[in-house]
Amino acid sequence: MxxxxxxxxxxxxxxxxxxxxxxxxxxxxxxxxxxxxxxxxxxxxxxxxxxxxxxxxxxxxxxxxxxxxxxxxxxxxxxxxxxxxxxxxxxxxxxxxxxxxxxxxxxxxxxxxxxxxxxxxxxxxxxxxxxxxxxxxxxxxxxxxxxxxxxxxxxxxxxxxxxxxxxxxxxxxTPNYDKALVKYFTPYLNEMCSDCNTRINKKPKRLLDCKVPSCKKIAQNAPSMLDYxxxxxxxxxxxxxxxxxxxxxxxxxxxxxxxxxxxxxxxxxxxxxxxxxxxxxxxxxxxxxxxxxxxxxxxxxxxxxxxxxxxxxxxxxxEELPFGKEQLPDIFLVTLGQKAFNYGNKLLLKLRDAGICVEYDPDKETMKAQMKAADRSRSRFTLILGEDELAGNKIILKDMKSGAQQFIKLEKIVESLKKMFKK
RNA sequence: GUGGGUGUAGUUCAAUGGUAGAGCACUGGAUUGUGGUUCCAGGCGUUGUGGGUUCGAGUCCCAUCAUCCACCCCA
Missing domain, CATH: 3.30.930.10 (Bira Bifunctional Protein; Domain 2)
Known part of the structure; x- marks a missing residue:
């Protein structure tokens, strides 16, 4: 450590x-x-x-x-x-x-x-x-x-x-006030801390601030600046x-x-x-x-x-106050197979250019591992693109909270997500 | 600069002077392309560092560094 x-x-x-x-x-x-x-x-x-x-x-x-x-x-x-x-x-x-x-x-x-x-x-x-x-x-x-x-x-x-x-x-x-403070504190000096004793001639005001209990007590009745x-x-x-x-x-x-x-x-x-x-x-x-x-x-x-x-x-x-909204990804992209991966590369850039925050993990290959990563990223939605979807020219949009999923046409995906996230 | 507490795995913490452990987290798995729950598996870490005492030190002593709290000072 x-x-x-x-x-x-x-x-x-x-x-x-x-x-x-x-x-x-x-x-x-x-x-x-x-x-x-x-x-x-x-x-x-x-x-x-x-x-x-x-x-x-x-x-x-x-x-x-x-x-x-x-x-x-x-x-x-x-x-x-x-x-x-x-x-x-x-x-x-x-x-x-x-x-x-x-x-x-x-x-x-x-x-x-x-x-x-x-x-x-x-x-x-x-x-x-x-x-x-x-x-x-x-x-x-x-x-x-x-x-x-x-x-x-x-x-x-x-x-x-x-x-x-x-x-x-x-x-x-201040000179008048300092003079008044010196006059007030001098009789008590032997009851006060060493700091106060050295400071009395340099910055008498500082004696007011001292936190040593005995000094504090004495300072309580000191003359107030406001009167001077x-x-x-x-x-x-x-x-x-x-x-x-x-x-x-x-x-x-x-x-x-x-x-x-x-x-x-x-x-x-x-x-x-x-x-x-x-x-x-x-x-x-x-x-x-x-x-x-x-x-x-x-x-x-x-x-x-x-x-x-x-x-x-x-x-x-x-006070347990909030620090604004958490910044989470909008989308986690899951791809299965080489073809989907290739297409995914293009899609990632398009989505990000559109102002959408997309997370992707190229080190996870299986569906399970990618879904797990999607969950951990706490993104609101997951896009799932496999061979079947690619062949059908569509992609799955999954709501991670409800689990509901729907098909969206591939050529419309950027536009509809843009609308969805108001970007 | 002064005082007191603390320092063990990524993290939170265990371990009468006698082989260094657990929860959480992390990674993988529980037959085909779906996360959160559950179950199983996976940990030799210069015990902050350097000395010392001892047959033997995470444990005792000294030093040092860091950290926390307070003094002080101030934001």
Whole structure:
């Protein structure tokens, strides 16, 4: 079983028995995003390392210990993308995507890479879908981006998820809040974990997120970011909530949501599925107003989200949701004898050209073996062509469910099957 | 990076330190050209890998790799 040649740790093959699920989910995502008039953008899966260092944040865990870094032959520093937004902002600036006026509305799909310890819902290569809306600071856009995520999850049939939103402020209001947090936590430091102790001076907000029970208890009564927002951020957050209410999208405010990527400000949100285990964030996103200018573009605001397909599919499986229709063959062709086999070759091509999915197994010779194969293929019908039929210029069409069979004239078979399957 | 569980046939799992087995799946057969049900037949697999203890290791010990769950982090 576990032989010499093994797939890299934390990666997985998507086998035929599962790949249709991935196809279904990506198709639904594309459909939903189309209704919001978002266009696809496809960027490379590796970039200069500094693209991620600058955007995601030098001190973030993603950059510090989770990036797949490598040098090319000329010693240039690259990294496999750990997330999608950085590349898109880079491309936005590099290609002047904002030149047409209005908002730039983009979506993307593809693999991301993080050197993490694998776990339920967490992999080293994982597949994300996401959207970015660049060009507006209007809280309506925050709400609309959230609405895309909501529409998507709903369209898949998911029920057990919850939307949590927060405002994490901006460069103007966070310093005051950080100061208040330091002041609040300092007296408790000897009761808190070592991580919290080291983080208090770098990113005091992270103490809110700590899951160590004793820390959690202390964090419960910590001052809330929402009380430290400046007027602009407060109004903006109120606006987002107002639009969400108008759109009738249910949400709860969770002041403890902290995005791990440095570029976020103002709105932060997560769609969470509590039945998922420890990795329960289905979609995470928020606003990133300073990011575009950081890449040398104009000071244009942006907002977006990303989600992982693995968790999405896990969620759907636990809710026992369907992944579209199964793809089964329309026809299994059975031939008996050399002449029928010869004719069958011609027929196969004709039927397939007509858009009909036909299965055939040239390694099975007896009627029995071919019928067995037909049964296993789960095709709806079987065509049986033997010497007798060929001589009579006809073919047998058998309904595999009812067992009923009928003769059809050979020259009419393609046409009548075409009609039958509406192709 | 840390902790705990697991690793035996394609798969799901057995095997008080003493010859490695079963269900399912798979292939063939049960007289002429019809599948699903039933019956019969067909399995030597470096017991993940490398060491060690022992007369003897799938079983005990160590290491390593992989996997699962959690911490952490996040999608």
């Amino acid at each position: 576990a032989g010499k040649y093994q797939i890299p740790r934390g990666t997985f093959d998507i086998l035929p028995e599962d790949s249709y699920k991935w196809q279904y989910v990506t198709n639904v995502f594309k459909e939903v995003v189309r209704t919001y008039n978002y266009q696809e953008i496809i960027t490379p899966i590796f970039e200069k390392s500094e693209i991620f260092e600058r955007s995601v944040g030098e001190s973030s865990d993603i950059v510090q210990k989770e990036m797949y870094r490598f040098q090319d032959k000329k010693g240039r520093e690259f990294a496999l993308r750990p997330e999608g937004t950085a590349s898109i902002v880079r491309s936005y600036v590099e290609n002047n995507l904002g030149m047409n006026g209005g908002n730039t509305k983009l979506f993307y799909l593809g693999p991301m890479f993080r050197y993490d310890r694998p776990q339920k819902g967490r992999f080293r290569q994982f597949y994300q879908y996401g959207v970015e809306n660049i060009g507006s600071d209007n809280p309506f856009i925050d709400a609309e981006v959230i609405a895309i995520g909501y529409s998507f999850l709903k369209k898949l049939g998911l029920q057990n998820f919850e939307l949590q939103i927060n405002s994490i402020g901006c460069a103007n209001c 927002l400046d007027n602009e951020c407060r109004d903006h957050f109120a606006g987002v909530q107002d639009f969400l209410k108008k759109m009738e999208i249910p949400f709860t405010i969770n002041p403890k949501i902290v995005r791990g990527l440095d570029y976020y400000n103002k709105t932060a949100f997560e769609f969470i599925d509590n039945n998922l285990g420890a990795q329960n964030t289905l979609i995470g996103g928020g606003r990133y107003n300073g990011l575009i200018s950081q890449f040398g573009g104009k000071d244009v605001p942006g907002t977006g989200f990303a989600g992982g397909f693995e968790r999405l599919i896990l969620s759907m499986e636990t």
